[in-house]
Amino acid sequence: MLKPAQTRGPEDLPAASLTAVKGRKVRTAVRGDQTFRWLTFFCSLLVPLVMLAIGLELLLSSWPAVKQFGWGFFFSQEWNPVLQEFGAASSIFGTLVSTLIAMFIAVPLSLAIALFLVELAPPRVSRTVGTLIELLAAVPSIIYGMWGLFVFAPFMARYVQPVLGETLGFLPLFQGPPLGIGMLTAGIILAFMVLPFISAITRDVFQLVPPVVKESAFGMGATTWEVTYKVTIPYGLVGIIGAVFLGLGRALGETMAVTFVIGNAHRISASLFAPGNTIASTLANEFSEATEPLYVSSLVALGLVLYLITYLVQVVSQMMLRRMYRAWSVGL
């Protein structure tokens, strides 16, 4: 591994000996270097400071709502700005359900794409397809929203939901009128949005598995699928879990696309066809219109919940990925 900056700057040498040699010029150079070092240090400190400041600020601003509603905030389905009654249950429920749908679709798809890119496609095809899949991540959220609302939701209502209703309609999950907009559509669009993030890292993981390990399995007559399933995936499991959590964090906080297609109803429904809402979509829809202090504070409290959830998910993801890269950089 490349060890950066092993060289010793003038600041590491005893200043006295340097001054003895060259006098004033070196002293200014030393001072310049120290200033530079401190300046860069301060800037790098800003990153964690901003992150902590966000959490602190959210906590402070949500305090009135926390005091007013207490733990009941999490369990109440009530959301009535007129009566000043606020509860987070439907938003949290919607966030979790839409994310669950997204992961249910995105994880198998991403793993399969990574498998295709690493093991099956010829190098040129792999590069082109890989780039195109990565471009999916570059498309802004609001564009997914426009496409979702005007094209994909009608498509779901016309072709997908009626079929699901007929075949799986005995489950409460797939009952109700096929509106197009709703939890299921939001979840599917979320899946497309997080797919490039998961597949990019999974591809790296697959590529980082030492060829010797794979080749020994191939040598014993295993098929590509058997090598992947019995060697590559167990070998890179930590990294894959990290990638999945990274995608999970993205899906939880994704805002605009979901706001366009989820229907924005403060309601918990058993059916995935029904409109719902998520924390992020509630914030996007109502924040700029909220005037009452308690209303604003309740919205910020929703934001705080989202902050805490995504923070936890991100921490898990980073720990997993770091563990993997550290273990592998040693050569194991």
Next chain:
Amino acid sequence: MKLRPPTGRRLANLVVSLWAGASALIGMVILFWILYVVVSRGLGALNLDFFTHLPTPPGMSGGGLANAIVGTLVLTAAATLLAVPIGLMAGIYLAEFSEDSKAGDYSRFSANVLMGMPSIIVGVFAYTLVVVPLGNFSGYAGALALAILMLPVITRTTEDMLRLVPNTLRESALALGAPRWKVTLVIVFRAAKGGLITGVLLAVARVSGETAPLLFTALNSPYWFHSLGEPTPNLTVTIFNYAMSPYPDWQQKAWGASLLITVGVLIITVLARFFLREKKV
């Protein structure tokens, strides 16, 4: 030689291979579907007026989104000006000075976490930090939110790119008597130029399509951009408002704006990759 029909293990392998190919195809179909829809619906909205005129009131046809185009450019530029120097400096510390430092570890970790922080949360933060004390929605709050989103991207790419520069280069410069800051800013930066540009471009691409952090910071405005001290017109929030409106003319404008944003973001992304590739060769 006769081929046996695949059974058992070989059948499983075939099914999985097909599934993998199909998955890659699904991903590409979605990308091209979105691009096709955006281009085919957006092209009709684009004309000279779109780029030169102010929006018209609902129901009246004509007009354009010139103010929002200018506003988006200004907001992105302001955020870039704020985030780039800080991000570069932070990246320098992580790459050049953070050996065995706990603070460096924590900063790197935070940058990774901050990169995954939902942008709407950053919007709420900018709202409570800037909009509430000042008492009105402003471009400053919007630019701050965007800058916070850019910061970790620039920091992490800068670090990665500086680490790719071989140490011999630093050593030779230091041996010639150059002070450390000069070595970093003149020698190492020049060696890592392509990569640094990539980092900045990726960050710009990331925020120029952002809507959520602007919704309640910069808000939006039907007038020309005056100063960052007031609500600032921008394309993405305009798309949101227009798309949700019942007027076909506004919805068409939303598609025009979508096309503009998509093309802009994709061009910047492709440029960023181009600079990265140039660096590797």
